[in-house]
Amino acid sequence: MRLNTLFLKKLFVLSLIFAFIAGVNASAFANSEHNETVLKDSAHVTEAHAEGEGHAAGHGEEPFEPTKVIMEHISDSHDWHLWGHTSIGLPVILYTEAGLVTFNSSEFHHDQEGTHVVEKDGQKFVRFENKIYYAAETANEKGQYLTLADEHPTNAKPLDFSITKNVASMFLSAIILCLVFFSVAAAYKKREGKAPRGLQSFIEPIIVFVRDEVARPNIGHKYVRYMPFLLTVFFFILINNLIGLIPIFPGGANLTGNIAVTFVLGTITFLVTNFSGNKYYWKHVLAPDVPWWLYPIMLVVEVIGLLSKPFALIIRLFANITAGHIIVLSLISLIFIFKTLYIAPVSVAFVLFMDVLELLVAFLQAFIFTMLTALFIGTAVEEHHH
Amino acid sequence: MIGSIAAIGAGLAVIGAGLGIGRIGGSAMEGIARQPEAASKIQTAMIIAAALVEGVALFGVVVALLGTR
Numbered sequence: 001m002r003l004n005t006l007f008l009k010k011l012f013v014l015s016l017i018f019a020f021i022a023g024v025n026a027s028a029f030a031n032s033e034h035n036e037t038v039l040k041d042s043a044h045v046t047e048a049h050a051e052g053e054g055h056a057a058g059h060g061e062e063p064f065e066p067t068k069v070i071m072e073h074i075s076d077s078h079d080w081h082l083w084g085h086t087s088i089g090l091p092v093i094l095y096t097e098a099g100l101v102t103f104n105s106s107e108f109h110h111d112q113e114g115t116h117v118v119e120k121d122g123q124k125f126v127r128f129e130n131k132i133y134y135a136a137e138t139a140n141e142k143g144q145y146l147t148l149a150d151e152h153p154t155n156a157k158p159l160d161f162s163i164t165k166n167v168a169s170m171f172l173s174a175i176i177l178c179l180v181f182f183s184v185a186a187a188y189k190k191r192e193g194k195a196p197r198g199l200q201s202f203i204e205p206i207i208v209f210v211r212d213e214v215a216r217p218n219i220g221h222k223y224v225r226y227m228p229f230l231l232t233v234f235f236f237i238l239i240n241n242l243i244g245l246i247p248i249f250p251g252g253a254n255l256t257g258n259i260a261v262t263f264v265l266g267t268i269t270f271l272v273t274n275f276s277g278n279k280y281y282w283k284h285v286l287a288p289d290v291p292w293w294l295y296p297i298m299l300v301v302e303v304i305g306l307l308s309k310p311f312a313l314i315i316r317l318f319a320n321i322t323a324g325h326i327i328v329l330s331l332i333s334l335i336f337i338f339k340t341l342y343i344a345p346v347s348v349a350f351v352l353f354m355d356v357l358e359l360l361v362a363f364l365q366a367f368i369f370t371m372l373t374a375l376f377i378g379t380a381v382e383e384h385h386h
Numbered sequence: 387m388i389g390s391i392a393a394i395g396a397g398l399a400v401i402g403a404g405l406g407i408g409r410i411g412g413s414a415m416e417g418i419a420r421q422p423e424a425a426s427k428i429q430t431a432m433i434i435a436a437a438l439v440e441g442v443a444l445f446g447v448v449v450a451l452l453g454t455r
């Protein structure tokens with residue numbers, strides 16, 4: 001119990017520090033956003049002047065589209081946006097009809113409209129809304145090297161294995177996790193039997209919590225086998241949730257709010273659960289205690305039950321994290337919707353509040369995912385006493 | 387138009403989740419008030435049940451989100 005309160009105190013202090021940093025960052029983020037829009041606006045105005053009377057009156061200012069901006073920020077991208085027009089190019093790796101093609105994503109020059117063609121190894125590529133297509137021979141009336149049908153390109157796509165922003169962010173979190181846990185493991189070997197120290201004393205309560213509150217009550221005496229998996233899942237989700245909350249450079253990738261990432265996590269849970277299922281578990285699924293004529297229905301229901309459990313995990317993590325990011329970005333967008341800086345204090349205050357709430361959600365979702373995984377494994381390895 | 391309908395759908399999903407989580411939280415409070423020594427167990431069970439309700443509500447929200455595309 002003493003351990004628990006100590007941990008809570010530490011958590012509280014840490015969250016306060018984090019909230020402060022997050023608040024400062026949010027305001028910095030707001031400023032850079034503002035500059036960018038101003039830049040865009042002025043660029044557009046000069047363009048409009050150059051085109052002369054072709055456009056109707058009242059088109060002088062580009063309308064701010066919050067939905068588009070928010071979707072841009074929560075989706076994956078080929079380059080890592082820093083501020084304004086500065087971004088880090090990441091490697092693009094394409095598997096085309098003529099083998100592997102690699103180049104730096106900065107060669108697209110921030111183009112997302114399919115107007116800038118990159119030519120590599122005799123093949124031409126364009127990027128349209130974060131997807132890379134084979135370029136068409138000629139440009140259409142808007143200068144896009146694409147054939148659009150209903151605003152969606154119909155061009156063929158190469159297979160994209162690029163190191164995108166999300167992948168780079170995942171590498172970063174993997175490096176952090178390896179550094180932290182190898183050093184903690186080394187400390188346990190070196191100081192065996194002694195009280196934990198430094199980083200050890202921060203990590204130990206969390207590991208003990210996962211063992212005593214999550215693994216043991218749900219799985220039973222076979223819990224030791226599943227501890228590595230549960231801890232890995234817990235810390236992977238936790239660190240990526242936290243990195244996703246940082247709005248500036250090394251953070252900001254919406255990794256756990258990406259359906260593909262959560263899908264893989266859910267699939268691993270599904271496989272682990274079903275491969276560790278004992279005969280009672282499979283009997284319950286394949287030959288439940290019901291009259292034989294109910295089997296056709298029960299079998300379908302049980303199989304759907306198997307699939308829906310990891311599916312719920314996938315959607316829960318994805319939707320929680322994405323919703324959090326959307327709310328924060330919407331609050332920042334208020335400044336640009338009302339076109340005044342006076343709304344900024346309100347906006348930043350709400351963002352600060354939401355960031356603190358998201359900090360709670362980051363821990364809670366990591367906990368819930370691990371907890372339900374342990375619960376599913378527990379039902380799979382449970383011995384029956386009939 | 388489709389966006390507005392999707393927003394109404396998301397709102398309906400949120401009403402359901404609100405009712406569900408509200409009931410879970412209320413019952414957990416009562417349980418803790420009657421038996422304060424079982425607070426930690428009740429809290430864990432409460433969080434799991436709330437997460438399950440929330441998961442279903444989030445299905446609705448995600449579908450609404452996809453509807454706006």
